[in-house]
Amino acid sequence: MIFVLARMTHFEGVLNLFRYITFRSGAAVLTALVIALWVGPRFIAWLRTKQGKGQPIRSDGPASHLLTKKGTPTMGGLLILVSMTVSTLLWMDVSNGFTWACLLVTLGFGAIGFLDDWDKVVKRSAKGVSGRARLLAEFAIAGVAVWYVATRTGYTLYLPFLKDAGLYLGVGYILFGAFIVAGMGNAVNLTDGLDGLATMPVIIAALSLGVIAYLAGNIRFADYLGIHHVAGSGELAVFVGALIGACLGFLWFNAPPAAVFMGDTGSLALGGALGTIAVVTNHEIVLLLIGGLFVLETVSVIVQVASFKMTGKRVFRMAPLHHHYEQLGWSESTVVIRFWIVSLVLALAGLATLKLR
Numbered sequence: 001m002i003f004v005l006a007r008m009t010h011f012e013g014v015l016n017l018f019r020y021i022t023f024r025s026g027a028a029v030l031t032a033l034v035i036a037l038w039v040g041p042r043f044i045a046w047l048r049t050k051q052g053k054g055q056p057i058r059s060d061g062p063a064s065h066l067l068t069k070k071g072t073p074t075m076g077g078l079l080i081l082v083s084m085t086v087s088t089l090l091w092m093d094v095s096n097g098f099t100w101a102c103l104l105v106t107l108g109f110g111a112i113g114f115l116d117d118w119d120k121v122v123k124r125s126a127k128g129v130s131g132r133a134r135l136l137a138e139f140a141i142a143g144v145a146v147w148y149v150a151t152r153t154g155y156t157l158y159l160p161f162l163k164d165a166g167l168y169l170g171v172g173y174i175l176f177g178a179f180i181v182a183g184m185g186n187a188v189n190l191t192d193g194l195d196g197l198a199t200m201p202v203i204i205a206a207l208s209l210g211v212i213a214y215l216a217g218n219i220r221f222a223d224y225l226g227i228h229h230v231a232g233s234g235e236l237a238v239f240v241g242a243l244i245g246a247c248l249g250f251l252w253f254n255a256p257p258a259a260v261f262m263g264d265t266g267s268l269a270l271g272g273a274l275g276t277i278a279v280v281t282n283h284e285i286v287l288l289l290i291g292g293l294f295v296l297e298t299v300s301v302i303v304q305v306a307s308f309k310m311t312g313k314r315v316f317r318m319a320p321l322h323h324h325y326e327q328l329g330w331s332e333s334t335v336v337i338r339f340w341i342v343s344l345v346l347a348l349a350g351l352a353t354l355k356l357r
Helices: 002-008 013-019 021-051 077-091 097-123 131-153 172-191 199-217 219-225 233-254 263-280 284-290 292-311 321-327 332-352
Strands: 156-158 166-168
Touching (some): 021 077, 021 199, 021 233, 077 233, 156 172, 172 263, 199 219, 199 263, 199 284, 199 332, 233 263, 284 292, 292 332
16 A cells, blocks of 8 residues: 555655665564554453453363463454555555465465364364364365466466476366465464464565565576576565564463464464565475474374374374373473474475575
């Protein structure tokens, strides 16, 4: 919105700064952060009033959580979504369709998560909306977004380590892209089990994808690095900036001991955002490395369920993976910080693929 007003004045004088994606990205970070920090205390107080006993704690999770996390309100993802959306709308180029696609997927997945959280709070149950209904809604939203993106970037899956090489998937690319978006949404959702555990890895992954989006959107950088050029994708750096600022603001209140949980409202939305950025930039496979922590958490659940059904034995003491390490005796803060370190290393490895071509 501010960008449009600056453009109407032909970017005269100091308004020339608004031409630059880097400036608007930084401004988006600060705007979202300030909004989250300003609104946060009143918003959390309101959630406590409305939810009473807070988020229902899973009975099959670590026993300590029934004591330490009881009464903490959920749906804190709304704080992230509001801060991010306002900041994005203020600083984005409203004519950029890619930013709208990312924003609408994020809000759509957030709405699904909100309904799930609301159902849990109202019914005082950890079950929520049925998994099938959630997946159908996620794939519908993701499918429409991927179709929109594919009509502008093509139906090709580009491969890392190879210079501008890819596999043409045709309509199958829409199914693949929707799977990536929905899968990452649920992967982040599975990771969100400890105070601050999911938020920082999302920030790290988003920052990495923002760099990729900026480079892919610049034809000179894209040609130098041998990655596929996606005209207009650089604008996603503004969206990423708003997302990072909102997450930092939320982390202020989610730091141990958490005053609020993001809930499915936040985790599904953030995962969907990461997946959509990866689709726009044609870096879906690299996302699996950058977001490797989320992938590991998801794989741990799949392996645990499959092993128990086939052999009656469990591979891990408890799934997802972070609970396994809790059961081994690691403190919650130890698990969180070490998982942050793993996330950072994987993100750096993902960024390294940009030059290994």
